[in-house]
Amino acid sequence: MSVTTPLQALSVDELRQRTSTKWRTYPEDVLPLFVAETDFAPAPAVTDALLRAVQLGDTGYTPPDPGIRDAYVGFAQRRFGWTVDPERIRTTCDVMMGVVEILRHVTAPGDRVIVTPPVYPPFYDCVPEAGAVIERVPLLDTGDAWQLDLAGIDAALAAGARAVLLCNPHNPTGTVHSRENLAALADIVEKHGAVVVSDEIHSPLVHRGAVFTPFLDASPAAARVGYAVISASKAFNLAGLKCALMITADDATTAVVRALPAEVEWRTGLFGALSGVAAFLPESDEWLDAQLEALDVNRSLLAELLAEHVPAARYRIPDAGFLAWIDLTDLGWGDNPAAKILREAKVALHFGPHFGDEGKGHVRLNFGCSPDVLREAVERIGALARS
Incomplete structure (x- = not known):
């Protein structure tokens, strides 16, 4: 895989013009990091x-x-x-x-x-x-x-x-x-x-x-x-x-x-x-490699952000994809912590129990977004954890 400049995600203003599930399921005060859609412009080809x-x-x-x-x-x-x-x-x-x-x-x-x-x-x-x-x-x-x-x-x-x-x-x-x-x-x-x-x-x-x-x-x-x-x-x-x-x-x-x-x-x-x-x-190989660079940055950034803002979270950096599996059991937010996060932090994550009993206490987060969106989402969750 060639190393190239990371692909830049579209702005939130641009993304809110999309009509897909990610951007039309929740109100505009919610950051959507749940469904597996990414925030990049398409490959030019x-x-x-x-x-x-x-x-x-x-x-x-x-x-x-x-x-x-x-x-x-x-x-x-x-x-x-x-x-x-x-x-x-x-x-x-x-x-x-x-x-x-x-x-x-x-x-x-x-x-x-x-x-x-x-x-x-x-x-x-x-x-x-x-x-x-x-x-x-x-x-x-x-x-x-x-x-x-x-x-x-x-x-x-x-x-x-x-x-x-x-x-x-x-x-x-x-x-x-x-x-x-x-x-x-x-x-x-x-x-x-x-x-x-x-x-x-x-x-x-x-x-x-x-x-x-x-x-x-x-x-x-x-x-x-x-x-x-x-x-x-x-x-x-x-x-x-x-x-x-x-x-x-x-x-x-x-x-x-x-x-x-x-x-x-x-x-x-x-x-x-x-x-x-x-x-x-x-x-399209160059575009794919640039996206992988962006995802590589974000998967490591997520670890840093969780350590700073949600230290009780347990997260293993994934070897593939743009989805993070995060254990929030130690926060005491119940079997489905994504429900509380959606309601009180206005961040939409995928509900862990939907993945099976092993998902209780977990959330799935989509980091196929800009670093700024990822940072804001984790900061919101961190503020909720400190409240």
Whole structure:
């Protein structure tokens, strides 16, 4: 990754002109650091692609090959050293839709699917949507890091669970699972005749000092048992444009994805595909690196601000993404401290219990913003803690 000048976030006045969830959910006296939207202007190549489409009236149905498969193949090779076969990629609307549709076809109604809390709240919805049942195997906290509970996953699969829904990198902890752990997971899953569906939406946002391993590239066994679902939407702030990729690396898993109904692919948004192509091409690498520099500054700044203003907070600097998992248990603000912070400090954070029981006493904070916004948010929380 090249080191460049950090990307500058837009001003709050500019951001309040946006009509997305982050800026329209709460009144203007609330600083919104909850939902996973970032505060940067789009990558120039993305803006150019969307402007051209609008000017041409290119607003129709998404074609079978909008170019995003080849664009992602190049991106994966450049950024991860991962060789992807474009013929093993199929598009859909978004990552959670891809997860649901794959789970529908690899599990039977009532089958148990393992999730690893604390974890992205929609996981708790998409598994039942697919007709399956949640099996919780929480992450292990080693004191220095979080990691998969491989023994617990082995036991759950031995007891009949049929799939693992993996978050790689992990949301909300920012954990980048090691190649060794992913390969060990694949061996366990293959032993039990199960599968892994890996949500890799945060994969472009891995910071210095960490290395992202695509699950399908972790080992030959991972290639046989795995499905990956990815999108440019988190790294390039394109969630409203709707395009995700379902990727496989084995003939049997590829056959499953190819057998999904045509409507699964038809739901791909044309603007999502066009912007995804622009995001994944080399022209956007410099913008992505500049964003990573900005996020690197903020993830460390957050540690300094919490130490100064909220010393009772416990925060582990994440290895990926723009989301911070913060333990506020020692403040005595109950299971859901974000509710008090929203009400009394006028800062909107994601409610910790939504991530599972392990989220009680925790909040998730989005630091994909300007340092000034981050500073003001923590100062408000600190003032509340001192009151």
